[in-house]
Amino acid sequence: MKNSLETAAVLIETLPYMQDFYGKTVVIKYGGNAMINSELKNSVIQDITLLKYVGMRPIVVHGGGPEITSVLNKFGKKTEFISGLRVTDEETVSIAEMVLVGKINTEIVNLLNRHGSKAVGLSGKDANLILAKKHFAEVHENGRVSMVDIGFVGEVESINTNILNTLIDSGYIPVIAPIGVGKNGESYNINADYVAGEVAGALGAEKLIMLTDVEGIYRDYQDKTSFISSLSLEEAQQMIAQGSIGGGMIPKVETCIKALQGGTGKTHIIDGRQPHSILLEIFTSQGIGTQVVK
Amino acid sequence: MKNSLETAAVLIETLPYMQDFYGKTVVIKYGGNAMINSELKNSVIQDITLLKYVGMRPIVVHGGGPEITSVLNKFGKKTEFISGLRVTDEETVSIAEMVLVGKINTEIVNLLNRHGSKAVGLSGKDANLILAKKHFAEVHENGRVSMVDIGFVGEVESINTNILNTLIDSGYIPVIAPIGVGKNGESYNINADYVAGEVAGALGAEKLIMLTDVEGIYRDYQDKTSFISSLSLEEAQQMIAQGSIGGGMIPKVETCIKALQGGTGKTHIIDGRQPHSILLEIFTSQGIGTQVVK
Amino acid sequence: MKNSLETAAVLIETLPYMQDFYGKTVVIKYGGNAMINSELKNSVIQDITLLKYVGMRPIVVHGGGPEITSVLNKFGKKTEFISGLRVTDEETVSIAEMVLVGKINTEIVNLLNRHGSKAVGLSGKDANLILAKKHFAEVHENGRVSMVDIGFVGEVESINTNILNTLIDSGYIPVIAPIGVGKNGESYNINADYVAGEVAGALGAEKLIMLTDVEGIYRDYQDKTSFISSLSLEEAQQMIAQGSIGGGMIPKVETCIKALQGGTGKTHIIDGRQPHSILLEIFTSQGIGTQVVK
Amino acid sequence: MKNSLETAAVLIETLPYMQDFYGKTVVIKYGGNAMINSELKNSVIQDITLLKYVGMRPIVVHGGGPEITSVLNKFGKKTEFISGLRVTDEETVSIAEMVLVGKINTEIVNLLNRHGSKAVGLSGKDANLILAKKHFAEVHENGRVSMVDIGFVGEVESINTNILNTLIDSGYIPVIAPIGVGKNGESYNINADYVAGEVAGALGAEKLIMLTDVEGIYRDYQDKTSFISSLSLEEAQQMIAQGSIGGGMIPKVETCIKALQGGTGKTHIIDGRQPHSILLEIFTSQGIGTQVVK
Amino acid sequence: MKNSLETAAVLIETLPYMQDFYGKTVVIKYGGNAMINSELKNSVIQDITLLKYVGMRPIVVHGGGPEITSVLNKFGKKTEFISGLRVTDEETVSIAEMVLVGKINTEIVNLLNRHGSKAVGLSGKDANLILAKKHFAEVHENGRVSMVDIGFVGEVESINTNILNTLIDSGYIPVIAPIGVGKNGESYNINADYVAGEVAGALGAEKLIMLTDVEGIYRDYQDKTSFISSLSLEEAQQMIAQGSIGGGMIPKVETCIKALQGGTGKTHIIDGRQPHSILLEIFTSQGIGTQVVK
Amino acid sequence: MKNSLETAAVLIETLPYMQDFYGKTVVIKYGGNAMINSELKNSVIQDITLLKYVGMRPIVVHGGGPEITSVLNKFGKKTEFISGLRVTDEETVSIAEMVLVGKINTEIVNLLNRHGSKAVGLSGKDANLILAKKHFAEVHENGRVSMVDIGFVGEVESINTNILNTLIDSGYIPVIAPIGVGKNGESYNINADYVAGEVAGALGAEKLIMLTDVEGIYRDYQDKTSFISSLSLEEAQQMIAQGSIGGGMIPKVETCIKALQGGTGKTHIIDGRQPHSILLEIFTSQGIGTQVVK
Numbered sequence A, B, C, D, E, F: 001m002k003n004s005l006e007t008a009a010v011l012i013e014t015l016p017y018m019q020d021f022y023g024k025t026v027v028i029k030y031g032g033n034a035m036i037n038s039e040l041k042n043s044v045i046q047d048i049t050l051l052k053y054v055g056m057r058p059i060v061v062h063g064g065g066p067e068i069t070s071v072l073n074k075f076g077k078k079t080e081f082i083s084g085l086r087v088t089d090e091e092t093v094s095i096a097e098m099v100l101v102g103k104i105n106t107e108i109v110n111l112l113n114r115h116g117s118k119a120v121g122l123s124g125k126d127a128n129l130i131l132a133k134k135h136f137a138e139v140h141e142n143g144r145v146s147m148v149d150i151g152f153v154g155e156v157e158s159i160n161t162n163i164l165n166t167l168i169d170s171g172y173i174p175v176i177a178p179i180g181v182g183k184n185g186e187s188y189n190i191n192a193d194y195v196a197g198e199v200a201g202a203l204g205a206e207k208l209i210m211l212t213d214v215e216g217i218y219r220d221y222q223d224k225t226s227f228i229s230s231l232s233l234e235e236a237q238q239m240i241a242q243g244s245i246g247g248g249m250i251p252k253v254e255t256c257i258k259a260l261q262g263g264t265g266k267t268h269i270i271d272g273r274q275p276h277s278i279l280l281e282i283f284t285s286q287g288i289g290t291q292v293v294k
Helices: A002-021 A037-055 A065-074 A090-114 A162-168 A192-202 A233-241 A249-261 A277-283 B003-020 B038-053 B067-072 B091-115 B162-169 B190-205 B233-241 B250-262 B277-283 C002-021 C038-052 C067-072 C090-114 C160-168 C192-201 C235-243 C249-262 C277-283 D002-021 D038-053 D065-074 D091-113 D162-170 D190-204 D233-241 D249-262 D278-283 E002-021 E038-055 E065-074 E090-114 E161-168 E193-205 E235-242 E247-260 E277-283 F002-021 F038-053 F065-074 F089-113 F163-170 F192-203 F232-241 F249-261 F275-282
Strands: A025-030 A057-063 A119-122 A129-132 A137-141 A142-147 A154-159 A173-176 A177-179 A187-191 A207-212 A230-232 A268-272 A291-293 B025-032 B055-063 B119-123 B131-136 B137-141 B144-148 B154-159 B173-177 B180-181 B188-189 B205-211 B230-232 B266-271 B290-293 C023-032 C057-062 C120-123 C132-133 C139-140 C142-148 C156-158 C173-177 C179-181 C187-189 C205-212 C230-232 C264-270 C292-293 D025-028 D059-064 D119-124 D130-134 D137-142 D144-148 D154-160 D175-176 D180-183 D187-189 D207-212 D228-230 D266-271 D290-293 E026-030 E056-063 E119-123 E130-136 E137-141 E144-148 E154-159 E173-177 E179-181 E187-189 E207-212 E231-232 E266-271 E288-292 F025-030 F057-062 F119-123 F132-134 F137-141 F145-148 F156-158 F172-177 F178-182 F187-189 F208-210 F231-233 F268-270 F290-293
Touching: A002 A025, A002 B003, A002 B038, A025 A192, A037 A057, A037 A090, A037 A277, A037 B003, A057 A090, A057 A192, A057 D190, A090 A162, A090 A173, A090 A177, A090 A187, A090 B038, A090 F089, A090 F119, A090 F178, A119 F119, A129 A187, A154 A177, A154 A187, A154 A192, A154 D187, A162 A173, A162 F163, A173 B055, A173 C120, A177 F089, A192 A207, A192 A249, A192 E247, A207 A277, A230 A233, A230 D278, A233 A249, A233 A291, A233 E173, A249 A268, A249 A291, A277 B003, A291 C230, A291 F065, B003 B277, B025 B190, B038 B091, B038 B277, B055 B091, B055 B162, B055 B190, B055 E090, B067 B091, B091 B119, B091 B173, B091 B180, B091 B188, B091 C090, B091 C179, B131 B188, B131 E231, B154 B180, B154 B188, B154 F089, B162 B173, B180 C090, B190 B205, B190 E247, B205 B250, B230 B233, B233 B250, B233 B277, B233 B290, B250 B290, B250 F192, B266 B277, C002 C277, C002 D038, C002 D278, C023 C038, C023 C192, C038 C057, C038 C090, C038 C277, C038 D002, C057 C090, C057 C160, C057 C192, C067 C090, C090 C120, C090 C173, C090 C179, C090 C187, C156 C179, C156 C187, C156 C192, C160 C173, C179 E277, C187 F145, C192 C205, C192 C249, C205 C249, C205 C277, C235 C249, C235 C292, C249 C264, C249 C292, C249 E065, C264 C277, C277 D002, C277 F232, C292 E056, D002 D278, D025 D038, D038 D059, D038 D091, D038 D278, D059 D091, D059 D190, D091 D119, D091 D175, D091 D180, D091 D187, D091 E090, D091 E179, D119 E090, D119 E119, D130 D187, D130 D278, D154 D187, D154 D190, D162 D175, D162 F163, D187 F172, D190 D249, D207 D249, D207 D278, D228 D233, D233 D290, D249 D266, D249 D290, D278 F163, E002 E277, E002 F002, E002 F038, E002 F275, E026 E193, E038 E090, E038 E277, E038 F002, E038 F119, E056 E090, E056 E161, E056 E193, E065 E090, E090 E119, E090 E173, E090 E179, E090 E187, E130 E187, E144 F178, E154 E179, E154 E193, E154 F249, E161 E173, E161 E231, E173 F208, E187 F119, E193 E247, E207 E247, E207 E277, E231 E235, E235 E247, E247 E266, E247 E288, E266 E277, E266 F249, E277 F002, F002 F275, F025 F038, F025 F192, F038 F057, F038 F089, F038 F275, F057 F089, F057 F163, F057 F192, F065 F089, F089 F119, F089 F172, F089 F178, F089 F187, F119 F192, F132 F187, F156 F178, F156 F187, F156 F192, F163 F172, F192 F208, F208 F249, F208 F275, F231 F232, F232 F249, F232 F290, F249 F290, F268 F275
Parallel strands: A025 A057, A025 A207, A057 A173, A119 A173, A129 A177, A207 A268, A230 A291, B025 B055, B025 B205, B055 B173, B119 B173, B131 B180, B205 B266, B230 B290, C023 C057, C023 C205, C057 C173, C120 C173, C132 C179, C205 C264, C230 C292, D025 D059, D025 D207, D059 D175, D119 D175, D130 D180, D207 D266, D228 D290, E026 E056, E026 E207, E056 E173, E119 E173, E130 E179, E207 E266, E231 E288, F025 F057, F025 F208, F057 F172, F119 F172, F132 F178, F208 F268, F231 F290
Antiparallel strands: A129 A154, A137 A142, A177 A187, A268 A291, B131 B154, B137 B144, B180 B188, B266 B290, C132 C156, C139 C142, C179 C187, C264 C292, D130 D154, D137 D144, D180 D187, D266 D290, E130 E154, E137 E144, E179 E187, E266 E288, F132 F156, F137 F145, F178 F187, F268 F290
16 A cells, blocks of 8 residues: 555655656657667567657667677678778668667567567658758868768758657657758668757757767766756756767757757756656656757 | 566456446445545546546536535534434535635546546536435424424535536536525535436436445345345345345445436445455456445 | 508618617616616516617616615615715625626526527626726815725726627627625626726727606706707816816716727716607617717 | 517427427429419518528429410410320420529529528539439320420439538538439429429438428319318329329329439428418428428 | 559659659649540540549639630620720629539539549639629720720639638549629629639649640741740749730739749640640640740 | 640540559559669669559559568578579578668668659558568478478568558559568568458459569460460459469469459569560550469
8 A cells, every 4th residue: 555655645746747747749769778788678678668658759769889780790701990980881871770770660669569669660762751961071181181081870860750740649659760861862870869959950950869888968077067957058068068068968968959959848858867767857856967958 | 576477367367357447427425434535535546547548538526425424513513413413504615615625626637637646626516517406304203294494404406417427528527516506696515426327327327436434235234244245236125125125234224225216327325444346346356345336 | 561561661761770880889888767667677578678689789888876875774774875875885885796796686597588699698707807996975065076986996008808708799688787896806886887988998889878867968957958969079078177067977978989989989877767768769760869979 | 578578488389399400401393373472472582591500401402384374475485285294305404404593593593692601603514413314295185195205304313412511510501403413414393392202302301391282182172171281192103193182293293202202201292372482381380382201 | 464564654753753643732724625625625634533532632624615605695695895805794694604503513513523532623603612703805996095884794802711721632634614793793704714823822732734825835826836935933924925825825823923922833825626635735754835934 | 746636646645544543553563674784674663653643553563573582592501492482581581581671771762852753761660560470381202292481481471451451542652572470470482463452452452463573374385376465354363263373373373363352453464674574564455474363
């Protein structure tokens, strides 16, 4: 009985959050450890399903790095990286697409459906969802900057929201693989963070939630006490300019900035290694991770 | 943080119940202590609001006994009871209507709205919601049974569900006062239990939940160990016939039987003195109180 | 047969009015003798029902003065008036609400339904229809003006038209009791004239018709020959400023002015003591009473 | 003022009829003197417009006999009649169609629109509204019966109600010329009475009203005291069999019988020479003419 | 088999045109030889039906010159022409209306339906589709210009597109006879070219196609090598001003100019003597005739 | 010009077929050479796009045999076949899914979109489209029949048509990869022929068209003169029973039989090596290949 009372108490505590987010669009960038560890996987899937049932409109965008590398290895493809971006020839992008769309995406869709959601997987080719163009790598060498063609690495040109609204209005959860399509029909592998940001912007989402493998942003990431729970858009821009945000965190923060500029309400960089981190962000007063807001 | 984790854990535990009851109609008979004690009142209102937000279609039917008596007293009206039913002359039914519709109903509607629901109050006169006829008191005297006219005490002839569906489909919670209207336009005071049962039957509700001031049904109500958590329709009928269900519990159990026969999925007699008893019934595996089922 | 021919002739005469008002919103302030005299009552109810059947969208706002006083007396409450407004403590507003919502409103709804309409009663609490705030009494004493708190007497802050449109679009006639709800959930008794004007303004009604106990407005109300059948908004404002409109007529004329400013097409102050005065206003060329127009 | 009071009184008297016929389909066979006399014409047009405004769904089917003859004469065509039916060669049916569709129909449509209706003219060719086949004349000669081919005189095979419902649901009044189309695309002139009956049957109309140039049906048409105001379907069949209904009245009574069998509620043979006879039938208790009912 | 392969090849060639015009409105002015020659007639009807089936929204406006003259002759009416316009008294316009609406329009509607379309005929009186006013003839005499009243010859005041959209949205093809209605209900005979242009403008049609009896426009119409396949609006205006476009071609070019100014995408003057000229214009790269474009 | 005339002539010849199939559902099994040869590929894609534009509701189901084998080889997986079915372990089904969903499906979707369709790819996991169970191989050995478990080879249990109707009603072409999902979420590789047949049956399609690498069915497949252009369901069953249909043709004919039994109108086995074979089947009188019909 004690347990039951707790259940009731918690539900009542979360009611104000349900009321705030009723009917709102929430884009979730799903990636990192939360896609590998099977317990974390289940927890994310449950969280998304719950968002749907309490009346939100969740959309999932996923990445797939390690799985792609592992399949490339099986195929005996070696990959070179320039400025942190994989040099992507036609065979490589084709394998990346196969893995993202035919393996990772179908698995997420399947898990959601088995937990009682109605999910539908999409790549950027479905209904021309993600129109893309080539993204050049910026190489700094001998004091000079050059833009290097690294193949089928893309950036988003535009998002066609029609198919998303058709599916969401009929009760489905769209699950998006970050493959874009160019104007000659060629495939592009795109950083999933950026895709999530563009989708959030195009839909004017209430929230963009990015699952990462860190706790959030630190003013000085070697000093755990400098953790930042809320950051303004301007501060975020400044920290990138000053170099105090580094490495893999840059695309995430840039994505938040882009999404906010596109009309998204709030953006959150949260720790996907924490079970049910999405619920912690949405249904508790202290939240979790770092939010970047206007 | 520990608290937050619990929140997430509890939400996930309740997800299967949200999925089961999504889009389902739940009729709540609201009465007894839960209408008097202000803490209990808030807890019921929160429970109903939460049902709405997780996708159910709640409808509230309320009684109002003590408040009516108190106003009658202020007016200096003395009331006689025959076979447990209040002899109800025209002035009495008019006062009852005033109290039920103009005081109790507006208060419940107001509380729901202040908690973020969109509630609309209805009496049986609104859109002819409750068509009623005179209910006679059954008097056993000197071994003879006679039907005695006790004035404007009514029973339900039919429920016009149109206005209920119009409101629910537009996102409102209907709150119903148990006043019926006769074919000459006269008002009838009707036992709220019966009204709730008829409404649940007419809508083919998934659940009828009756808030009472007891824990539920006992096989022998003097023996606390004989508590019954689940009862079949046939057993319930038998227990009434055998006299093992007594007094004020009879209309409640009869209501459950009637609602089940009318197509309601499950009926529950629960303890309204227990805070959040509605949530305990719906969102926990052990439930609460006694269920009467087919 | 002669009778029948007259019937046909009259219907044809009224056809142009039916065409003019087809699909238009008409707000009727119902009060005064027309609410007491039972023949007048029937006549008003028939008029409103007819408006509905010939394609208009009628909405009723009612007052309830004398009935409230009579119930207050039965309760032994004495009431004081300041600047013509009843000093209204919590018990008084509660009684007023009970009478307005639980007695007068239900009676009007019931009469409409018995005449073949589908009416639904609303108070300002239903779906937060009438948001209100405290109205202070303006007291002139010793050459000084002060604002006196007289309790739960309110004025309209805003009208939530959603529930009105939901009901009208589904074929119902809304009947509104002039109880407003404050931001802490407290009830306010509001002058029904003002409520009618605010509702007409919020809906951009074609017409606001106010049933009163006088024939209309006189330039000099002691001179019956100075009757005014049409008054411009500016003239009306001037007459109030000059003091040539007096006493109980002021709120009515102010309501007309407010409604016109809010977008209502025409406003009419008509004599509710005249049977079928609403039809006389709408379906005859000379109309009845005084119209205030832009 | 006396006049105005009468107006109100009459409107109220007609309210019950408005309520009975709200949303109901009424087919009007328009013909005879009421199509020639310009005062009668206006009266019929006003009546139909009024039906529309008080919420009915009127449909007009018109004939056109004399006008056709007059145009045929201008063209120098002589016409022969066999068993009362015009022998109709290809040129004759073409002229009949031109007159019915291009003159009589457009005039009725135009009059309705000028009185504030939104009318649309249809012939049986529009959207294949009236599929028809050849109707042979029954000739009794020398004690033998033979079926004689008299050209393009048709009978209804089926009515395509789609276009009628499309127009009525969008607020238009369909006005139908009695030209049918055969399976090779040939035109047929059809008795407008029969077309009206078939349309009423196909739509399951509430009422079929046939405007004629007589007062109604007499048991013995030479005895004015033998007027029949109501006739059952069976009696009507018997009277035809017995020969007590004669000449031009036969197709009208047969049409009533057919319409009733097809599901029409009530049928009425009324005197179109009486101004506003349609209103007299619908909005007065004694009605007018003879009704044939199940 | 060779034939079949050609069929497939042609379908594929036409696919880009189907894609370009999917869901687009195309107004076709139907007149001239294509209305007389029965083979051409069938070809036009098939073309229009095909447009409907490949997803366009065709609307037909037809003329009827020679047929009107022939009926006028049968009636023994002589007609005078002033500045090329028929002097049109009341009887003449009535005959013209009869022929246009009751003969030519019904025939086109019938042909379309027999080919599998769902067509509905309209005159300008139906739902007040074409509101018109008197058009005066411009007479140049003795160096002076005067405007001469030639009776019921009209010009378009406005087009009520409601009935067109109602019919098209329900899958029907509207077929319009060029009869307008004046503010007193009088009929006007209007040049069908102008009606087509006004309809195209009012609907913001994608294309206006005018079937004529010439190949198109020549810079010098005596020099067959000076054929113009595309003309800008400005050039067209200039050519009229310079007198290099003459006679019957002027209303056609003016119509194109008017339609373009009203928002029509492209206008085409094509040779109706060429079988399937509509398809040639829409489904081949070289098109046919002269296009006038912005 | 000659060319243009041919274009028009062909369009008109195909009009009756457009009329017959307007709004009808056509399921296309896409496989064999038509998926490999790039010219054939384009021709199929154009055919499907054309079906959409002339008003049909096409759905594509594709196979993927050779591509799967080629990827399996790259991974160094050797595959064994039992009774013609690939023994499919977990890794194999995962690779098959990756290839079917992430490579073949995306390519078809992309081609359709580049030709102007709006296509969306689906696997059986999307919205639980294809629920499946294990299919055992039937092994005949030593005169005994045994059912052998060959891993994740599946058969269809049921098709959830909801997502198909949602997409088609919004103008999309669904493209389905033949991966089914079992009740524990496991993937099954299913013969695409069977999937196409089940989809056609579940939707009550008008037509099922199967692209193969043969001309159709021969009574004696070694005698080219014994070609069968139409076969009844019963004959087809007989021919299978008699062994006169052999090898790879059996699942195709069984699929036709199953689809017909499920309510599909007609089924067609056609030669995908013939460019535009789909158009040849639908838009020519002689059709192509062998039809199996009830």
